[in-house]
Amino acid sequence: MRFLPLIWSGIWRKPGRTVLIFLQVSIAFALFGVLQGLKTGVEHLIAEARADLLLVRSRAGFFANPLPLGMLEQIQSVPGVKVVEPVELFLGTYQRPTQRVGIVAIRPDDTWTTAFTYSISPQALNAFRKTRTGALALVDVARKYGWKVGDHIPLQTNIAQRNGSKDWTFDLVGTFDDSDIGAGRGYILINFSYLDEARLTGQGTVQHFNVAVSDPRRATTVADEIDRRFANSANETRTESLREMAQTSMQSIGDLNFLIRAVVGAVLVALLFATATMMMQSIRERTPELGVLKTVGFTSRVVFLLVLVEALAVFVLAAVFGLALATLVFPFASKFVPGLTMPGIVVGLGLACAALAALISSALPAMRAARLQVVNALAER
Amino acid sequence: MSAGRQFLGILGVNLAAVTQRRGAALTIIIGVACAVGALVSMLSMGVGARQQEIGGVRPEHVMLTSTGAPMFQGTIPRDEAITVRDLPGIRKDRDHKPIVVFQAFVGSEARRRVTGNRVFLPIIGTTPNITEYSPELQLTAGRMFRPGLHELVASESCVRQYTGFGLGDRRDLRGVDWPIVGHVDISGYQQCIVLADVETLMSAFSRTTYTAVRVSLQSPADYDRFRASLESNPSLHLEAQYERDAVAGQFKQLNALLNFVSLFIGTIMAIGATLGAMNSLYAIVDGRRRELATLRAIGFGSGAIVASMLCESMLLAVPGAVLGAGLAWLLFNRMSVSPFGFSFQLAVTPSLALLGIEWALAMGLIGGLLPSLRAARVPVTTALRAL
Numbered sequence: 197m198r199f200l201p202l203i204w205s206g207i208w209r210k211p212g213r214t215v216l217i218f219l220q221v222s223i224a225f226a227l228f229g230v231l232q233g234l235k236t237g238v239e240h241l242i243a244e245a246r247a248d249l250l251l252v253r254s255r256a257g258f259f260a261n262p263l264p265l266g267m268l269e270q271i272q273s274v275p276g277v278k279v280v281e282p283v284e285l286f287l288g289t290y291q292r293p294t295q296r297v298g299i300v301a302i303r304p305d306d307t308w309t310t311a312f313t314y315s316i317s318p319q320a321l322n323a324f325r326k327t328r329t330g331a332l333a334l335v336d337v338a339r340k341y342g343w344k345v346g347d348h349i350p351l352q353t354n355i356a357q358r359n360g361s362k363d364w365t366f367d368l369v370g371t372f373d374d375s376d377i378g379a380g381r382g383y384i385l386i387n388f389s390y391l392d393e394a395r396l397t398g399q400g401t402v403q404h405f406n407v408a409v410s411d412p413r414r415a416t417t418v419a420d421e422i423d424r425r426f427a428n429s430a431n432e433t434r435t436e437s438l439r440e441m442a443q444t445s446m447q448s449i450g451d452l453n454f455l456i457r458a459v460v461g462a463v464l465v466a467l468l469f470a471t472a473t474m475m476m477q478s479i480r481e482r483t484p485e486l487g488v489l490k491t492v493g494f495t496s497r498v499v500f501l502l503v504l505v506e507a508l509a510v511f512v513l514a515a516v517f518g519l520a521l522a523t524l525v526f527p528f529a530s531k532f533v534p535g536l537t538m539p540g541i542v543v544g545l546g547l548a549c550a551a552l553a554a555l556i557s558s559a560l561p562a563m564r565a566a567r568l569q570v571v572n573a574l575a576e577r
Numbered sequence: 578m579s580a581g582r583q584f585l586g587i588l589g590v591n592l593a594a595v596t597q598r599r600g601a602a603l604t605i606i607i608g609v610a611c612a613v614g615a616l617v618s619m620l621s622m623g624v625g626a627r628q629q630e631i632g633g634v635r636p637e638h639v640m641l642t643s644t645g646a647p648m649f650q651g652t653i654p655r656d657e658a659i660t661v662r663d664l665p666g667i668r669k670d671r672d673h674k675p676i677v678v679f680q681a682f683v684g685s686e687a688r689r690r691v692t693g694n695r696v697f698l699p700i701i702g703t704t705p706n707i708t709e710y711s712p713e714l715q716l717t718a719g720r721m722f723r724p725g726l727h728e729l730v731a732s733e734s735c736v737r738q739y740t741g742f743g744l745g746d747r748r749d750l751r752g753v754d755w756p757i758v759g760h761v762d763i764s765g766y767q768q769c770i771v772l773a774d775v776e777t778l779m780s781a782f783s784r785t786t787y788t789a790v791r792v793s794l795q796s797p798a799d800y801d802r803f804r805a806s807l808e809s810n811p812s813l814h815l816e817a818q819y820e821r822d823a824v825a826g827q828f829k830q831l832n833a834l835l836n837f838v839s840l841f842i843g844t845i846m847a848i849g850a851t852l853g854a855m856n857s858l859y860a861i862v863d864g865r866r867r868e869l870a871t872l873r874a875i876g877f878g879s880g881a882i883v884a885s886m887l888c889e890s891m892l893l894a895v896p897g898a899v900l901g902a903g904l905a906w907l908l909f910n911r912m913s914v915s916p917f918g919f920s921f922q923l924a925v926t927p928s929l930a931l932l933g934i935e936w937a938l939a940m941g942l943i944g945g946l947l948p949s950l951r952a953a954r955v956p957v958t959t960a961l962r963a964l
Contacts, residue, residue: 216856223849227842255686261782354646428752434686434695444694455622458908459615459842463849466611470853473600477860 199502206506209482214510217471221514221553222521224467225546229522231456232542240539245376245442246313248412250419253404255432262401263431270425271405276418278410281311282402284388288351288364290341297337297351298383299364301391311406313376313438314385320370324385331366332385338371340382345370349384356396364394376438407435464553472557475507479561486565487573500566507558508551515550519543583881584888587872591889598864601857602893609897609940610904612850613933616843617925618905620932622914623835625924630824633713633766636797637668638820641790641807646816648823649682652786657813661790664806666799670709676793678703678710681775683782685750687739698739700729700750700771702778710793711763719744719759724774727781730759734920735769742771751781767913767920791820831919847940854944858890862952869952870960879953886952890945891938898937902930 207214252271254261271280284301302308304325309316316324316332324330333343343349347368356362366386374381392399409418419435426433436444479486486499494502523538595602641661642651658679667675680703687698705724708714722728727750735742747754755773763770779785794803797819804817818826862869869882902925910925 212859213856216852216859220849220852220856223845223852227845227849231842255684261684430751432751444696455618455909455914458618459846462611462615463846466608466846466850466853469607470604470856473604474856474860476600477864481863 199498199505203502203506203509206482206502207510210478213474213478217474218510218514218517220470221467221511221550222518224463225515225518225550226521226525227463227518228460228546228549229519229538229542230525231460232545233522233526233538235456236539236542242439242442245437245439247437247439248409248415249311249313249438250407250409250415250422250435251404251438251441252407252422252433252435255434261431262398262403263405263433265400265402267426267431267433268405271407271422274418274421274425276409276411276414276421277407279307279311279408281305281308281406282388283404283406284391284402285404286353286355288353290349290351293352295341296382298380299351299353299386300383301386301388303388311408314372314374316372317370320372323369324387327367327369328387328390329365329367330369330387332370332372333368334381334383335371335373336381337384338368343368355391355398357394358396360396376442464549468553468557471507471511471553472560475503475558475561476564479503479565482565483568483573486568487570490568490570491574496566499568500562503562503565504555504558507554507562511550511554512547515546519546580878580881583877584884587877587881587885588888591885592892595893598861601861604857605854605890605893605941605944606897606900608850608853609894609937610901612843612846612940613898613901613937614905615846615901616839616936617902617929617933618909618923619839619842620836620929621905621909621923621925623832623839624926624929625914626828626832626835626919626921627825628924629766629768629921630828631821633711633763634821634824635711635793636819636821637794637799638710639792639794639800639803639817640820640823641792641815641817644814644816648818648827649789651789651815653679653788653790653815654786657815658787658790660810660813661792661807661815664792664803664810666794666803668793668795670706674706676706676709678707678791679775679787680704680789680791681779681782681784681786682788683750683778683784685748685771687735687769688741690738690740698769698771700773700778702773702775704775707772710791713764715762715764717760717762719757721759722772722774723758725777726774727753727755727777728758728773729755730761730772731757732766732768732770733760733762734767735771736760738769738920742769753781767922769920790815792817843936847936851940851944854890854894854940855948858886858945858948859951862886862948862955865952866955866960869955870957873955873957874961882953883949886949887942887945890949891941894937894941894944895934898934899930901937902933905933906930 252263252267254263265282268280268282271277282303286299286301288297288299289295290297302312304321309321320332324332331349333349337343345368348365349368350363350365353362353364355364357364366384372385388402407418407422409415415437419437422435423433489499489502490496519538519542526538640648641653642648643653646652658677662675662677667677670676680701682699682701685698685700686695688695705721708721716730717733719730722730729748731742741748742757744757744760746757748757749755761770761772775787779787792803794800800817800819807813807815807817872882873879906925909923912923913920914923
């Protein structure tokens with residue numbers, strides 16, 4: 197402890213230099229935090245995705261081959277299936293062609309929420325069930341377009357109504373939130389029965405079915421059994437859990453891992469080199485002072501540790517600052533990758549990296565300082 | 578002595594002494610090399626993706642979709658598609674037939690070779706004159722599909738990326754076995770493409786409309802004429818777009834994402850490198866206080882000192898940029914990646930290297946600014962007293 201003032205004055209011997217090193221280390225670790233946060237964020241999302249919710253869709257892909265509503269009973273009869281809900285999807289635009297709003301049509305029966313990842317207040321749920329033309333908007337969408345409960349929301353779509361119009365108007369009865377990220381953050385829920393009766397073509401078909409299984413551990417077996425039942429029929433299915441889907445869509449980002457690692461590597465190499473030369477320079481300039489320290493009785497080991505601790509303090513503080521900066525960037529980056537997080541492991545890894553970088557870059561200068569001969573050091577004065 | 582000669586004189590001394598300040602100089606070079614290397618290799622993603630998508634598309638190619646529908650998602654009735662053949666400005670093949678390709682896309686699945694994951698893979702039903710439309714499509718093994726038969730032709734990249742695309746392998750579509758009868762290569766195209774006869778595919782999937790119609794014009798200049806007669810024909814409900822623009826539109830989002838990520842990372846690394854350079858230059862200035870004071874004392878202007886220091890830091894940044902771009906080229910050029918489910922090769926191009934050098938010059942300039950001002954303001958008397 198008694199060395200603290202000594203270390204402190206060593207750090208602030210050249211304030212400009214220390215501040216620049218501090219900033220450089222901060223920036224390196226801000227980048228480290230963002231890139232690692234991206235990686236762990238993705239892994240976290242996959243782990244969070246529900247494994248017990250299955251999605252039954254056509255093997256030919258979304259939108260290619262709508263499934264008849266009659267399949268619902270067949271799916272329901274598969275052992276282990278708790279709830280089956282039909283889901284129809286289409287795309288609308290609000291006011292401008294660039295403002296896209298996804299439209300998800302579901303059947304608000306008594307059990308439907310168990311087959312989805314939504315959180316809806318009981319009032320909104322009740323109002324939605326009672327209003328045929330009602331719609332629930334994802335909180336993000338409602339905020340983006342300033343929609344309030346009670347608003348009439350006109351949307352332009354590709355789906356013609358019986359009267360020929362492709363414009364649909366829904367009454368906003370509430371908002372909801374979705375814990376799953378696979379579907380994006382820009383859609384609303386409407387009543388399937390209203391859509392199905394009002395539309396010109398495609399009655400009685402849906403894009404996919406949501407299935408809740410009674411035992412999450414048997415989800416894979418249930419999924420395989422559903423696909424087996426429809427094998428070689430006109431509507432071959434592909435059943436996947438939300439977690440599997442998250443895995444597939446996120447895996448593609450994994451291909452960039454090599455690139456991310458290369459960049460992080462480059463950052464650390466540049467940083468190590470820059471700080472190591474700075475430390476060398478600093479020790480060279482301080483040779484006489486270190487000589488004085490040794491003259492008054494500081495051992496080589498203490499001098500060695502003094503230099504190491506100085507570097508360690510600057511690096512670790514800067515890394516903390518940099519990682520904090522990274523969390524500030526997250527809301528901005530979440531536009532591209534939702535659910536970015538900075539779990540403890542990234543913070544720990546960052547600090548460990550900072551400590552390691554400090555030790556490596558200061559080891560050589562510290563050794564030099566420790567080996568100084570008092571006579572030579574003082575002679576340089 | 579004129580300011581110009583002063584500047585050159587100091588610069589010469591600076592550069593001659595670089596070897597004595599090896600540490601500081603190397604810090605600048607390596608810092609800049611890492612920043613430029615990262616920037617260039619990240620940007621090479623966007624460039625590679627663009628090159629692959631746009632590079633192979635001829636300027637005289639035009640895509641048609643039904644009015645209001647996005648490209649590649651049209652529903653074009655047969656009679657309308659056939660009418661397109663009579664429109665003016667279309668190139669003719671050897672048999673004097675207009676080169677108009679009808680296509681229908683259906684979904685299927687493929688299994689990734691590496692991960693074993695099942696992924697979505699569209700199958701493109703096309704009229705056989707696709708080879709007239711894109712002559713760069715070369716058969717490398719087997720033969721083309723025959724009209725009327727359940728046969729598939731896959732690109733070489735399918736074989737690399739997915740299982741079950743070898744010659745003679747059978748793929749199950751709608752309960753029917755479709756053998757792979759040929760492999761094609763489309764120069765430099767990394768994305769997997771599976772082709773089949775459009776009419777056979779449509780009847781297998783009970784489709785009655787085409788997804789897209791592609792037209793090869795005599796020259797890009799015929800576009801206006803072609804489009805005018807397309808739009809004036811009341812029986813056609815189609816929209817035309819240069820294929821180049823249509824494809825670019827499809828990849829706008831991916832490119833925006835890739836470029837955002839690249840510039841974001843590049844900027845952060847550039848700031849880091851600039852700070853590093855600044856620190857090294859401050860160290861250089863501190864080490865040369867006496868020398869600089871002497872120069873001032875014997876009549877060198879502070880303008881010349883500032884200019885020569887700036888020039889030195891920029892000159893040190895350039896080899897760093899060359900090193901960084903060179904490393905990026907060595908490590909990443911032509912590397913195949915498939916982020917976001919789309920496969921392409923990274924492309925480190927000369928223009929990217931040039932961009933890297935421009936960034937490096939900026940880093941050198943900004944990093945050198947404050948230290949060179951300090952160099953010019955070294956108080957002559959105090960500095961000389963230190964002698």
